[in-house]
Amino acid sequence: GENVEQHPSTLSVQEGDSAVIKCTYSDSASNYFPWYKQELGKGPQLIIDIRSNVGEKKDQRIAVTLNKTAKHFSLHITETQPEDSAVYFCAASIRGGSNYKLTFGKGTLLTVNP
Amino acid sequence: GAGVSQSPRYKVAKRGQDVALRCDPISGHVSLFWYQQALGQGPEFLTYFQNEAQLDKSGLPSDRFFAERPEGSVSTLKIQRTQQEDSAVYLCATGQGPNNEQFFGPGTRLTVL
Numbered sequence: 001g002e003n004v005e006q007h008p009s010t011l012s013v014q015e016g017d018s019a020v021i022k023c024t025y026s027d028s029a030s031n032y033f034p035w036y037k038q039e040l041g042k043g044p045q046l047i048i049d050i051r052s053n054v055g056e057k058k059d060q061r062i063a064v065t066l067n068k069t070a071k072h073f074s075l076h077i078t079e080t081q082p083e084d085s086a087v088y089f090c091a092a093s094i095r096g097g098s099n100y101k102l103t104f105g106k107g108t109l110l111t112v113n114p
Numbered sequence: 115g116a117g118v119s120q121s122p123r124y125k126v127a128k129r130g131q132d133v134a135l136r137c138d139p140i141s142g143h144v145s146l147f148w149y150q151q152a153l154g155q156g157p158e159f160l161t162y163f164q165n166e167a168q169l170d171k172s173g174l175p176s177d178r179f180f181a182e183r184p185e186g187s188v189s190t191l192k193i194q195r196t197q198q199e200d201s202a203v204y205l206c207a208t209g210q211g212p213n214n215e216q217f218f219g220p221g222t223r224l225t226v227l
Contacts, residue, residue: 089157
């Protein structure tokens with residue numbers, strides 16, 4: 001089955017700096033890669049996703065890149081703000097097949113210091 | 115707001131007790147997933163429903179875990195004879211279809227003493 005590795009497990013940055021979180025996956029059939037933000041006591045919330053036919057996607061301060069050959073994808077947050085502090089999860093799944101489940105990484109605790 | 119709701123939000127059970135966790139999906143959502151999130155870990159897949167049909171239960175850790183969605187809407191995850199290792203947050207996620215975004219509920223935190 002799919003295995004997703006995520007690094008780093010914790011990341012502390014100063015407000016205004018950039019943050020980068022990296023993930024690798026094992027199943028070459030995976031074609032959908034979402035990123036979730038989870039705040040304390042809440043469920044994960046989708047912040048951005050990318051499909052395997054795209055190399056990069058941006059949404060304001062957030063961007064995701066995908067390298068299918070190397071089987072890794074990254075989340076980039078620019079101009080970080082204290083409200084970006086949360087746990088971030090990457091995930092992988094196969095869209096269009098029968099295996100719809102998301103396989104998650106172990107998460108990155110991002111702390112943005114004012 | 116008509117998001118995914120879960121109840122109870124917190125549940126404390128003594129080892130050996132049975133528990134039932136409820137998920138109310140967003141209206142009209144066909145797909146429903148259950149995930150288990152241990153402390154400090156990412157969510158792990160338990161089971162998947164499309165309408166009332168349970169299409170994948172490969173993630174259920176043992177036969178003590180049972181899920182149902184009899185009318186294709188509300189779902190219940192039941193854990194029989196709870197063990198300490200069952201302590202986790204149980205997340206429900208629903209979507210318009212299997213290839214659509216999954217919206218997560220707030221989870222039920224289960225603590226087994």
